[in-house]
Amino acid sequence: MTSEPGPTHDRVYRSPAGIAGGCLLLALGAWLGIDAVIGGDGRTPWLALAGLLLAVPLVVAFTLRPAVYAGEDRLRIRNPFRNITLPWAAVSGFRSGYSNEVLDRAGTKYQLWSVPVSLRARKKAQRNLARAAAADDPGRPSIIGTGSIQTRSTRAATDQVMDELRDLSEARGAEPTAQGEPAVRWAYEIIAPAVAGAVLLVVLLAIG
Incomplete structure (x- = not known):
């Protein structure tokens, strides 16, 4: 994208x-x-x-x-x-x-x-998130897709685009x-x- x-x-x-x-x-x-x-x-x-x-x-x-x-x-x-x-x-x-x-x-x-939408990219992002969570705390089970761990940098590219559009809509809608x-x-x-x-x-x- x-x-x-x-x-x-x-x-x-x-x-x-x-x-x-x-x-x-x-x-x-x-x-x-x-x-x-x-x-x-x-x-x-x-x-x-x-x-x-x-x-x-x-x-x-x-x-x-x-x-x-x-x-x-x-x-x-x-x-x-x-x-x-x-x-x-x-x-x-x-x-x-x-x-x-x-x-x-x-x-x-x-x-x-x-x-x-790329389901493959989403699955890849989820795998990267799981690995990152496991690396941060090897003794803790990986948590996938929760708001506390998942950030925009770990999301699929098109999902990040949707986040950007959503933020712009919320910021500019009242202008x-x-x-x-x-x-x-x-x-x-x-x-x-x-x-x-x-x-x-x-x-x-x-x-x-």
């Missing part, structure tokens, strides 16, 4: 694994697609173009696009097909289970795609500049080309 200052001093949270995977998929798709367009016969080049028009936006949507921007006044979430803006006053809480989510005052939940209602916008720049590619692919397959 990466976090770096954004252009407006927002903290930006993205998934390095998702970005790396997306780049690899795009490179593979470009290689196969260009090869089919150049060397294919008959309808093959057109099918390849339609497939690329469908696949590229979807790969970008689920790998390169997701990001969370945490600013002084609001939380901006860029998910695969939606852009969500939540002033801190509109945030009621954060929830972590099999996915990380933020809830607004109306109870609507929004998934944080760029802050994925006059952090007031407002949630705003949601569909990412038509992703949806439109994907739909066009799907329609073109269906038409080409239908006409045989």
Whole structure:
């Protein structure tokens, strides 16, 4: 999980694994697609173009696009097909289970795609915590997950991100500049080309 200052001093949270995977998929798709367009016969080049028009936006949507921007006044979430803006006053809480989510005052939940839950990382953090507890007092049984022992430095990276967002929400929620209602916008720049590619692919397959 990466976090770096954004252009407006927002903290930006993205998934390095998702970005790396997306780049690899795009490179593979470009290689196969260009090869089919150049060397294919008959309808093959057109099918390849339609497939690329469908696949590229979807790969970008689920790998390169997701990001969370945490600013002084609001939380901006860029998910695969939606852009969500939540002033801190509109945030009621954060929830972590099999996915990380933020809830607004109306109870609507929004998934944080760029802050994925890693059960493996959580288990690793718990093992490190157990070893640290045993090293501090070898004669005492390890205590895992208690507030007296567990600190943020021993938590999984994405859980630490959720702690940071929760703290920022609590600290900034009462500020006059952090007031407002949630705003949601569909990412038509992703949806439109994907739909066009799907329609073109269906038409080409239908006409045989």
